[in-house]
Amino acid sequence: MEAIIYLLRFAFDALLTILIIRVWLQLVKADFYNPLSQFIVKISNPLVIPLRRIIPGFGGIDLATVLLAFVVATGKFITITLLSGGELELAISLYIGLIILLKQVGFLIFIIMLVMALMSWVVQGYNPTQMIFHQLTEPFLSPIKKIVPSIGGLDLSVLIAFLLLNVINIFLSNSVPYWGQL
Numbered sequence: 001m002e003a004i005i006y007l008l009r010f011a012f013d014a015l016l017t018i019l020i021i022r023v024w025l026q027l028v029k030a031d032f033y034n035p036l037s038q039f040i041v042k043i044s045n046p047l048v049i050p051l052r053r054i055i056p057g058f059g060g061i062d063l064a065t066v067l068l069a070f071v072v073a074t075g076k077f078i079t080i081t082l083l084s085g086g087e088l089e090l091a092i093s094l095y096i097g098l099i100i101l102l103k104q105v106g107f108l109i110f111i112i113m114l115v116m117a118l119m120s121w122v123v124q125g126y127n128p129t130q131m132i133f134h135q136l137t138e139p140f141l142s143p144i145k146k147i148v149p150s151i152g153g154l155d156l157s158v159l160i161a162f163l164l165l166n167v168i169n170i171f172l173s174n175s176v177p178y179w180g181q182l
Contacts, residue, residue, distance in 0.1 A: 005083055012076035016104050018044050019069040021136075024108075026062055030135040034128050073100040110165050113137050117158045137161075 022044050024030075025037055032041075044065070051064035074097025081088055116133040123130055137158075144157040144164075 001083065005080055008079060008083070009076070012072060012079070013104065016069055016072050016076070016101070017108060019048075019065055019072060020101075020105055020108055022048070023062055023065050023069065024136055025132075026065075027060070028135050028139060030132055034132050036129050036132045070097055070101055073097040073104065076100060106165055106169065109137070109140060110162065113141075113158050113161055 018040055022040050025032075025040060030037055032038075047068060048062070048065050051068055052062075055064040055067060057063055074093055077096045077100060078088060078093050081093075112133050116130065116137055119127065119130050119133070140161055141157045144160050145155070148156055148160055150156070
């Protein structure tokens with residue numbers, strides 16, 4: 001049963017990641033013709049396009065994809081809880097679905113900044129993936145860069161962003177029930 005739960009977690013997290021990145025790409029107005037953007041859009045279109053016919057966007061936010069991501073996060077909690085033999089309450093399931101969604105967003109921000117930092121050491125010249133990662137992380141890193149300038153050509157904004165994400169995670173794990181278990 002543990003193997004099945006592991007595979008289900010992976011499947012839910014992969015789908016949730018794709019949906020979050022799709023919304024994120026739209027919010028930062030990333031290059032639509034980039035291969036990574038094209039992959040994310042094409043793989044998520046079969047789920048998102050039918051919902052868009054029912055749920056329109058609002059203020060530049062793709063509400064259909066956001067709602068779908070919330071449903072996937074909630075579905076992850078419900079499925080794993082039921083397979084583990086736990087009991088469910090609808091209000092708690094919706095609340096934990098929101099927590100799972102928020103935690104996945106923070107995790108993605110962390111991972112993309114980490115990959116971007118590692119790529120900056122290895123990749124020489126233009127790389128389309130690195131450009132998308134730069135577009136995705138710039139809204140988080142630019143306020144930090146305004147406060148903490150580069151020191152001797154070394155950009156410390158990613159390190160400070162990592163510290164801030166960890167502080168937020170610690171605060172939420174102490175304040176929000178279930179945070180550390182998801």
